[in-house]
Amino acid sequence: MPTIQFAGQTIECPQGANLRTVLVRARLPLYHRVARAVHCRGRGTCGTCAVRIEGKISDPTSAENTRLALPPHNREAGLRLACQCTVLGDLKVIKYEGLFGQKDEIALP
Numbered sequence: 001m002p003t004i005q006f007a008g009q010t011i012e013c014p015q016g017a018n019l020r021t022v023l024v025r026a027r028l029p030l031y032h033r034v035a036r037a038v039h040c041r042g043r044g045t046c047g048t049c050a051v052r053i054e055g056k057i058s059d060p061t062s063a064e065n066t067r068l069a070l071p072p073h074n075r076e077a078g079l080r081l082a083c084q085c086t087v088l089g090d091l092k093v094i095k096y097e098g099l100f101g102q103k104d105e106i107a108l109p
């Protein structure tokens with residue numbers, strides 16, 4: 001069973017689980033500020049679940065590629081949308097500052 005390190009915690013999830021679902025169900029702080037209540041609920045359109053991921057995950061979806069090409073994101077930042085990621089192995093997840101998690105400063109290692 002893969003492990004996910006995020007926000008100072010380590011949790012387990014089934015292989016093939018959706019990363020956003022795993023983090024939300026574990027009540028880990030994937031979203032910042034108003035995005036905790038207002039987001040697209042995993043459709044890949046709002047961009048507020050952006051994180052940096054180290055480990056094996058699914059390839060980007062077309063929705064993810066589209067959203068990450070739009071401000072305040074940019075493709076070169078190397079972020080992923082947790083809602084579009086399938087867990088394929090142990091992961092380390094990092095959330096950055098900013099409503100969309102798009103800034104350079106780490107919010108949650």
Ligand code: FES
Nearest residue numbers: 042044047049083
């Ligand atoms: S929850 Fe909106 S893009 Fe992931």
